[in-house]
Amino acid sequence: MNSILSQEVPISWYLMLSAVLFSLGVLGFLIKRNLITVFMSIELMLNAVNLSFVTFAHQWHQVRGQIFVFFVMMVAAAEAAVGLAIIIAVFRARATLAVDRIDLMKL
Amino acid sequence: MHLILFLLFAGFCLAGAINLLLQSHPINSALSLVVVMTSLAVLYLLLGAEFLAAAQIIVYSGAIMVLFTFVVMLLNAGREERTLGSRAARAVGFPAVVVILGVLATLIVHAHGLGVASLSDAITSTEDLSRVLFRELLLPFEVTSILILIAILGAVALARHGDGETPTSEERTSPK
Amino acid sequence: MTILEFFLWSLLKVAVITVVMLLGIAYTVLLERKLVGRIQNRWGPNRVGPFGLLQPLVDGAKSFLKEDLIPTAVYKPLYLIAPIIALGCALISIAVVPFGAPKMGPHGMDLFEIADVNIGLLVILGITSVGVYGIALAGWSSNNKYSLLGALRSSAQLISYELALGLSLVGVVLRAGSLNLRAIVEQQATRGIVTWNIFGGFQFVAFFIYLMAAYAETNRSPFDLPEAESELTGGYHTEYSSMKFAMFFMAEYGNMINVGCVATLLFLGGWTSPLGNLIGPPQNILVQALMPIFWFVTKVFCFLFLYVWVRGTLPRFRYDQLMNFGWRYLMPLAILNIVGTSLWLAYR
Numbered sequence: 001m002n003s004i005l006s007q008e009v010p011i012s013w014y015l016m017l018s019a020v021l022f023s024l025g026v027l028g029f030l031i032k033r034n035l036i037t038v039f040m041s042i043e044l045m046l047n048a049v050n051l052s053f054v055t056f057a058h059q060w061h062q063v064r065g066q067i068f069v070f071f072v073m074m075v076a077a078a079e080a081a082v083g084l085a086i087i088i089a090v091f092r093a094r095a096t097l098a099v100d101r102i103d104l105m106k107l
Numbered sequence: 108m109h110l111i112l113f114l115l116f117a118g119f120c121l122a123g124a125i126n127l128l129l130q131s132h133p134i135n136s137a138l139s140l141v142v143v144m145t146s147l148a149v150l151y152l153l154l155g156a157e158f159l160a161a162a163q164i165i166v167y168s169g170a171i172m173v174l175f176t177f178v179v180m181l182l183n184a185g186r187e188e189r190t191l192g193s194r195a196a197r198a199v200g201f202p203a204v205v206v207i208l209g210v211l212a213t214l215i216v217h218a219h220g221l222g223v224a225s226l227s228d229a230i231t232s233t234e235d236l237s238r239v240l241f242r243e244l245l246l247p248f249e250v251t252s253i254l255i256l257i258a259i260l261g262a263v264a265l266a267r268h269g270d271g272e273t274p275t276s277e278e279r280t281s282p283k
Numbered sequence: 284m285t286i287l288e289f290f291l292w293s294l295l296k297v298a299v300i301t302v303v304m305l306l307g308i309a310y311t312v313l314l315e316r317k318l319v320g321r322i323q324n325r326w327g328p329n330r331v332g333p334f335g336l337l338q339p340l341v342d343g344a345k346s347f348l349k350e351d352l353i354p355t356a357v358y359k360p361l362y363l364i365a366p367i368i369a370l371g372c373a374l375i376s377i378a379v380v381p382f383g384a385p386k387m388g389p390h391g392m393d394l395f396e397i398a399d400v401n402i403g404l405l406v407i408l409g410i411t412s413v414g415v416y417g418i419a420l421a422g423w424s425s426n427n428k429y430s431l432l433g434a435l436r437s438s439a440q441l442i443s444y445e446l447a448l449g450l451s452l453v454g455v456v457l458r459a460g461s462l463n464l465r466a467i468v469e470q471q472a473t474r475g476i477v478t479w480n481i482f483g484g485f486q487f488v489a490f491f492i493y494l495m496a497a498y499a500e501t502n503r504s505p506f507d508l509p510e511a512e513s514e515l516t517g518g519y520h521t522e523y524s525s526m527k528f529a530m531f532f533m534a535e536y537g538n539m540i541n542v543g544c545v546a547t548l549l550f551l552g553g554w555t556s557p558l559g560n561l562i563g564p565p566q567n568i569l570v571q572a573l574m575p576i577f578w579f580v581t582k583v584f585c586f587l588f589l590y591v592w593v594r595g596t597l598p599r600f601r602y603d604q605l606m607n608f609g610w611r612y613l614m615p616l617a618i619l620n621i622v623g624t625s626l627w628l629a630y631r
Contacts, residue, residue: 078258161405169412
């Protein structure tokens with residue numbers, strides 16, 4: 001039992017997970033047709049990159065990697081506030097969230 | 108134990124991310140993303156970043172994603188229409204995803220000197236984190252606070268721009 | 284100690300604390316009904332058992348036996364999972380609350396706390412912030428306009444007041460220099476009531492902010508807009524019946540208890556006695572073990588009493604008043620408190 005409990009995980013697995021999550025985020029960005037879901041895919045990509053940062057911070061015993069994640073979170077929060085405000089403004093103007101129908105520059 | 112926890116929560120992460128792509132209703136996608144973020148918090152904890160794990164839950168799951176669900180509920184956006192996306196996405200996008208994943212995977216597999224992570228590794232204390240943050244990285248920190256201020260002002264301006272029938276702007280500017 | 288023993292002990296602690304918590308929730312409901320009754324010049328429940336003490340058990344049995352209605356138009360998966368999220372989040376955060384001194388049980392186990400976490404305070408805040416989903420999803424999935432309005436109000440209110448709540452705690456954390464709840468308690472325990480954060484630490488402004496924000500966070504009167512009966516016929520739980528409604532109800536009272544525990548730990552000296560170390564520890568080992576729990580429970584009880592008292596006294600706010608109060612008064616006040624505390628700590 002103790003052998004299972006003391007198992008270690010190679011760092012590369014974490015990195016691989018992060019890469020796969022990032023690709024899924026890009027894929028979501030490409031195939032989702034709803035403005036909010038597209039935005040969520042961006043958040044997914046940010047999270048995947050954050051996982052890489054934390055992993056490297058663990059690998060090289062650097063606190064700065066973690067602090068970078070902290071900054072990414074703050075920027076993501078700001079981005080979410082502005083992005084969602086834009087989405088609401090778009091919805092008010094167009095009454096739709098389908099990205100295919102939001103294809104004109106003017107109102 | 109580390110292996111079990113990693114496999115479990117990495118599984119949750121992937122399942123949530125795939126579910127995000129498969130679901131057609133935005134609220135289901137949002138909840139899948141919450142699952143992804145919460146599992147990521149556990150992975151951070153496994154990597155010894157306890158403060159970040161808490162921040163991940165509080166900021167991402169507790170504030171940003173609540174805003175997403177709030178907006179989905181507010182706009183009452185229905186199911187999305189399935190289309191195949193633009194031609195550019197099909198021609199360039201999907202191959203690009205495969206290429207990115209391939210390149211990253213080869214890099215990671217061939218990388219040398221990557222260690223292992225286990226439960227007995229040291230945990231980065233909040234004190235260490237804040238010491239570096241407030242002594243060496245004070246300027247970026249302050250710049251980020253200005254960015255947040257600008258974001259608040261921008262969100263307020265965007266929300267005020269319309270006829271003011273949607274809720275007050277404060278609700279949208281809060282996830283700091 | 285082997286892993287197996289560790290698991291067994293932890294399981295035992297979790298089971299005991301969950302049962303105690305559920306009983307606490309049941310009797311908080313009774314306390315509220317009794318007290319509000321007396322405030323409104325009537326007796327409150329007094330038929331079942333002596334002084335109505337068995338009322339909670341009967342209420343529980345009633346909600347179990349009632350028919351479980353699921354309206355046809357609801358979005359089922361979320362409708363079913365929402366009460367579980369709400370109650371789960373209300374019950375989980377008690378796991379990091381220390382009830383008593385770090386007395387070592389057999390094998391060096393911590394008897395009075397399920398888990399001693401370095402970032403205990405952040406864990407509680409995180410779990411509370413995830414609890415919003417229970418209410419938001421309940422309102423949205425019910426497919427009812429009253430529910431949806433309640434849910435919208437609730438998510439906006441909770442996000443807004445979480446800020447003031449979090450900021451009000453920063454002063455205490457600054458003073459203790461730690462996010463560990465045990466360290467925070469021990470920092471203020473040295474000389475009893477005069478060193479509690481609320482008095483000795485000059486954190487009474489923070490305590491006031493915390494109190495207000497906590498009332499809003501738990502959707503309690505005078506900030507119970509999300510379930511305002513007179514406007515929204517019950518708000519987010521309008522479409523819920525029987526045990527699912529009871530789960531929301533229990534979640535609300537569980538959150539009240541959590542908030543009381545956090546206030547006790549952060550501002551009122553946790554499990555330590557108001558006399559501090561003026562009188563030595565009692566000789567009897569059993570008394571010595573039970574005294575901390577006695578003080579902790581007494582403090583939480585006082586906090587809950589205050590909760591009910593406020594509910595019985597104050598009328599409900601209007602929604603714009605609520606938002607204004609949170610953003611225009613509480614948050615700047617909390618930031619001022621942080622600045623003041625840090626200046627005081629720096630030039631002491």
